[in-house]
């Protein structure tokens with residue numbers, strides 16, 4: 152039977168078991184919307200800005216592990232989505248973004264609402280397509296889902312001209328797909344795995360360096376087995392937070408520019424650094440030439456281009472982290488007689504010393520609200536609720552990374568690679584769609600929140616109980632911190648005290664909200680928020696000039712930390 | 716260090732732009748680039764000459780491999796290979812220079828493919844060294860216009 156392009160679109164998405172599409176309609180996708188309107192299997196979620204739609208799809212994907220889907224109109228709809236796409240690209244998040252396009256005969260004519268979105272997104276998508284003929288559509292959608300979700304995941308864009316949406320073609324959805332130029336390596340090379348096993352077993356001071364790839368590959372169980380069996384301490388990157396339980400005694404927390412003292416010191420003194428799904432980003436390495444000077448480096452990653460890109464790797468191991476660790480684990484059985492605690496005694500002595508020096512801390516005596524306290528308190532009162540926590544970008548993001556104790560993967564969503572202000576709130580909405588029954592908390596700076604605050608309407612429209620905590624310092628805080636420390640306190644363009652009354656703003660949408668200013672109000676307000684059934688905005692006015700410590704100045708060695 | 720990459724790619728719209736983008740986005744330099752279809756359906760071969768240190772060249776190789784439209788990447792480094800380039804050279808000529816131009820063309824086994832009262836157009840093929848050499852000899856005689864194809868390359872078969 153012949154179907155229209157719009158019908159093929161929907162039937163294909165059903166085959167891919169898509170539950171939600173996030174976006175905003177427009178002239179170039181009105182036919183698609185008409186088709187969506189006629190059925191109930193797939194729900195369209197209307198946001199108030201396309202950037203937010205893509206972030207919501209991203210939040211859905213990160214929290215659930217399933218690909219996120221967005222549908223944007225041509226021209227400005229598509230260009231508004233680019234920040235969302237680039238955000239997902241930098242963090243390797245599987246998305247399929249459909250954009251409307253002007254009818255094929257008009258492409259290239261500067262037609263109304265035409266944008267060369269395929270050209271514009273070539274460098275921030277894993278792949279992209281222009282559909283020229285309805286008969287190609289089902290195959291293209293199949294390919295898009297395949298490419299987005301396999302290998303190193305990433306966003307794929309499909310540009311969908313209006314005439315192709317109404318043209319008819321025979322529909323059959325391919326069961327499998329083969330791309331001759333795309334064959335990710337999943338299984339590690341056996342010889343290389345054996346070498347790595349040997350290196351790990353003979354290391355005196357090994358250290359696991361865990362990145363977002365471990366979460367993407369759902370390898371937390373294997374990672375935990377490896378660390379605990381061999382007694383290897385673990386630190387994560389920002390993207391790796393939650394891959395290893397932070398309440399475990401082997402956890403050193405997050406390393407890097409705002410990492411813990413113990414993790415950064417361990418990097419400098421370890422003799423074997425085992426990188427698992429991480430990419431040696433400059434926020435982790437600091438000055439590359441002084442990074443992990445005493446260590447041989449193992450690098451396990453599915454993307455060969457990540458390996459030896461920034462630093463020299465002694466044991467490259469290309470493959471899917473989960474499969475590689477699975478293959479590796481039984482090989483350690485031959486060392487079952489070894490008492491690893493005994494072997495690592497010195498290493499743990501050293502680490503325990505660091506653990507007790509320069510702990511993450513803040514002033515406990517203040518009457519004003521300190522952001523770290525709010526985060527610790529929320530962690531305390533939500534311990535048993537398995538919440539999803541998202542953040543915006545800035546100081547508050549780093550404080551959440553430092554002071555909230557994450558014990559599970561896919562519970563901490565943040566824009567790591569691109570550092571996109573405006574990500575956290577819509578991503579939280581997306582996560583709430585993935586998990587209708589889990590609590591979702593968004594930590595926002597007052598600056599970031601204003602970048603997508605229009606999505607308050609989306610919360611109300613879909614009755615989603617997302618809770619937002621604004622850590623309100625009236626500054627673009629992270630930039631102000633740099634100005635404070637490195638630019639003689641010249642606060643150029645970072646004072647944003649001119650702001651809406653966030654309580655009134657929320658209330659104008661019909662959302663419950665409250666402002667607090669004193670430390671003594673924090674706990675009670677957090678509990679009120681938690682127990683409130685619907686969405687809730689808590690505007691916590693915090694000490695304006697609190698800084699994030701430790702801090703490694705950009706370009707300095709990772710052990711060169713400003714501690715207070 | 717110079718390196719020639721020869722890549723077999725899907726003959727899809729946008730492939731050239733993906734490859735070019737890979738170089739420009741990472742600040743790598745393309746010295747020459749040549750694309751044409753090959754004898755397998757829907758495939759093209761691109762020959763790219765680039766320059767960089769070992770680490771950069773390794774990255775370029777990996778990044779080219781990672782492109783979804785890339786079927787195969789061959790690097791011409793240590794293995795014996797043949798490389799060729801073709802140039803079309805239009806020369807100003809007059810009675811005083813014609814004979815000399817023809818003699819040079821002959822030595823380099825080039826061909827005169829177009830003639831006008833005051834110009835010769837010459838075709839010459841060879842490795843880049845040979846092309847450079849003929850150009851340096853012709854230069855003082857007055858080159859009017861020059862077009863070079865950029866390199867194409869293939870691995871030599873084992874002679875046993």
Ligand SMILES: Cc1ncc(C[n+]2csc(CCOP(=O)(O)OP(=O)(O)O)c2C)c(N)n1
Pocket residue numbers: 543544545546547548570571572573595596597598599600622624626627628629630
């Ligand atoms: C879209 C975007 N624009 C600008 C920046 C640069 N930037 C990084 S952090 C920051 C300040 C964030 O302020 P706020 O959201 O209030 O958080 P705070 O640092 O105060 O916690 C800015 C402007 C960015 N990361 N993203």
